[in-house]
Amino acid sequence: MSTDLNVEEIASSLQICFSLLMRRMRQAQESGDLTVPQISALARIDRDGPNTVTALAKAEQISPQSMGATLNALEARGLIQRSADPADGRRVVLSISPAGHHVLRGRQNARARQLEKAFLAEFTTSELGQLMAAVPLLERVAAEM
């Protein structure tokens, strides 16, 4: 592999290794763990504050119906609360509960722990630095594209 910036190759490689890593993380999931979409939605409600189904769906770029299913699961665990919007009867506002905060703050996620363990076993400090540099770039492109 050359050191040229082969953007096409970066894109092709990433789509394959993302899917491999998603599988690994799914397999590392333990019974009782939140799923990735659930964590992602919960973290967003925590970060952005109380929010509607439609707004959350847009932010995560999935359909409102799909987001509804994820939010039902979070509500069933008591991690978020639904409340009516007094100003607009159509709206339902989701907010994070104390239990939701507790889950987010705790390290109750076997997937993340497995990834962390693999990173520490596999990489040198310098390589971890390279990886850390790439994370905000991936986050940026995920939010923008």
Place this chain on the structure above:
Amino acid sequence: MSTDLNVEEIASSLQICFSLLMRRMRQAQESGDLTVPQISALARIDRDGPNTVTALAKAEQISPQSMGATLNALEARGLIQRSADPADGRRVVLSISPAGHHVLRGRQNARARQLEKAFLAEFTTSELGQLMAAVPLLERVAAEM
């Protein structure tokens, strides 16, 4: 965010932004495109040569039944061929067809094109370099963990 190596944070952030990017790539898929599991399996058969269902399932770390479904789809498109192993009647050997080579070599993948376009629009040359440095690291951890 500090510049400390916070491995836990890298792992947590990656699992969320992987799932966002997987969604974007799924949405970019066009009718007729291969799915990511299909591309991944086809690329592996191409790279590793003729291979059995079980061996491919182990390499991709999914069940033989799941791999079977993916391979059926590839065979239905004529991208791989099945042949009996003369030395072991239980085995079915999959090999890539000329059409499969053509698909792999061509740039017939709207997902990869979209990712590439987003990279070029979003990143500086230096940032693309950082991203390129991270790709082999992610591939390594995906293969090892």
Place this chain on the structure above:
DNA sequence: TATTGTTATACTCTATAACTATA
């Protein structure tokens, strides 16, 4: 009319269980 949300249905990717054929 347009927007918010829900219910119903279907597809993809994955899993486990149970089976057949072969070694």
Place this chain on the structure above:
DNA sequence: TATAGTTATAGAGTATAACAATA
């Protein structure tokens, strides 16, 4: 018995279509 593969079934995560309630 053990291994290779297939069929049947189920669950998670997503989608679209159709609907009700509200603005």
